[in-house]
Amino acid sequence: MASLSERDKKYIWHPFTQMRDWEATEPLVIERGRGNYLYDTEGRRYFDGVSSLWVNVHGHRRKEIDEAVIKQVRMLSHSTFLGLSHPPGIILAEKLIAIAPEGLRRVFYSDNGSTSVEIGLKMAYQYWKQKGENRPLFLCLKEAYHGDTIGSVSMGGMELFHEIFRPLLFKTVKAPAPFCYRCGLGMKNDSCGMACSGELEKLIKENEGKISALVMEPLVQGAGGMIMHPEGYLRRARELCDKYNILLVLDEVATGFGRTGKMFACEHEGVSPDIMCLAKGITGGYLPLAATLTTEKIYKAFLGDYAEFRTFFHGHSYTANPLACAAALANLEVFDKDETLKHMPEKEDALAGGLEKIERLPHVGDVRRKGFMVGIELVKDRKTREPYLPAEKIGIRVITEARRLGLIIRPLGNVIVLMPPLSSTPAELKKITEITRKSIISVT
Ligand SMILES: Cc1ncc(COP(=O)(O)O)c(C=O)c1O
Structure with missing residues (x-):
């Protein structure tokens, strides 16, 4: 053989x-x-x-996570989340909200980082639609990486990965990445970061009323080359979103679950997004699971009579897979137990x-x-x-x-x-x- x-x-x-x-x-x-x-x-x-x-x-073959998955296999490996619910999905949502930045109150599950971003985009767009506004644009950063599905590639700014697909993508507004080492100004200090956020404001003003959300990776643009944002950049981005009334979508897919030293990177700057995308470390690296968290304000904009069709029409076969939710719950318990x-x-x-x-x-x-x-x-x-x-x-x-x-x-x-x-x-x-x-x- x-x-x-x-x-x-x-x-x-x-x-x-x-x-x-x-x-x-x-x-x-x-x-x-x-x-x-x-x-x-x-x-x-x-x-x-x-x-x-x-x-x-927390490493491979971590006893607590192994056992949680095995225990869940004996109960239920999968059942749809469309029209039904299950204990690990419910308990995990409650735990995620308990550790999430202030204001995030609702969990929408999916199964990888790219889809968690897709969901964030669609949620933001439909939110404004249901408020009576058509805002077809998203503001994002050059050198950004948000995944490989077409919506997340549209948000991306990496020539190498994204350029070939450009004709297939929807239109976005791209701000320069606050990339000190290669910004061309030769500065490596906070004023450099502030120059970049000035550019953000300029683009928001030029497209006023048309932008649904600013979408970005907080603090670190990972796949773009581990680009570290200067201190204050994220805080300034939040201020600009508030000033011009656009949503802030933070892609914590790579930075979340302790990778930057805090549970979520946005905590370093005391920032709460309107929508937060999570995946990767959520299950400790065991199973595919993602979650898009949002505020009660956004959630409520989707409520209405059935026939009004304000429903968020999005879902996957494996949304909130119970095995993955059980692994994620055990992973969060290990965070506590090990004082990670x-x-x-x-x-x-x-x-x-x-x-x-x-x-x-x-x-x-x-x-x-x-x-x-x-x-x-x-x-x-x-x-x-x-x-x-x-x-x-x-x-x-x-x-x-x-x-x-x-x-x-x-x-x-x-x-x-x-x-x-x-x-x-x-x-x-x-x-x-x-x-x-x-x-x-x-x-x-
Ligand atoms: C910031 C960020 N967003 C989204 C993704 C896409 O996640 P996935 O590969 O699970 O689709 C990645 C993957 O590296 C990422 O780094």
Whole structure:
């Protein structure tokens, strides 16, 4: 019989993967996980340095989550949420509202980050429609990433992922990303951020009355290259939304569930959105689940007589899957039990310590970090900030070397991303930064 990797190459089309390259290499087939480590079919161990694409929170095979899922399997694996309800869905909604930023009171479930954003967009648009206003535009940021479905791609601003689909997308207004390292003004301070928010206001004014919502990733634009917003930018965005009466949709898909050091990134700036999109870490990385949270004000705009059709016509086969809800509930319990967020500062210190050494390397242009979200931008020339060309595959070469040394990470172009599980120990964080440093040295 053909080996697993041969059968993989014969039958599978992997996401975000140049399959010609894939076919030319030996795929890594992961068989099991334990704690912060993954094990391949040959029994080799790797540290899960990107939390299995930013989803894992408390490690693999976490006893409490395993048991919660098994217990739920014995009760009910799935039943529709259209016209019916179930205990884990109800209890989880109550818990999410208890930890959510002030004002968010309603939970609309779905099953991945992209759909949580789609729902946010449709909710915002229909909200204004039902208030008697037609607002077909959304304001969003360049370099934004909100997922791969057409609505979320419309909100996106990454040339590489999104440009080819441009003719299929609906119209949006794009503000510059507050990307200090590459903003061109050469400033790396708060006034830079304020210049960007000035641009936001200008665009809102130019399109007054037509914008449903400002849609953005709070504090960190993840897939865009771990772009960290200057302090105050999000607060200013909230003020502008209030001033011009547009909704604020925050995509906390990547930043939520402790990744930036607080449960939700918007807490760093004391901001509450009108709509908040959650996914990834919600189940601790166990099962696909997403939630779009909103206020009572928005929810109430959808109430009316059946025949008025103010209903929110959106739903999925697996909306609020009970197994996923049970995993999410157990994940939230582990947050309490382990005091996950309380231990973040000491762990962040360990991570920051390791990154300091990386920062000094000659081909490292910028090291950006918020909590456990890290981007290391590699440059050909540190002084001029000249990027490596795509053909040089610098990011891919670094992560390949890291893998050889027992660390699984992924690049975003020339940016090496580290996003370890929150359960990582200070010693493990030191170790992974050391492997990353060695890998960068050996490739550059
Ligand atoms: C900020 C943000 N929004 C949305 C998504 C899309 O989530 P999913 O891949 O679950 O559809 C991602 C995925 O990386 C993300 O980082």
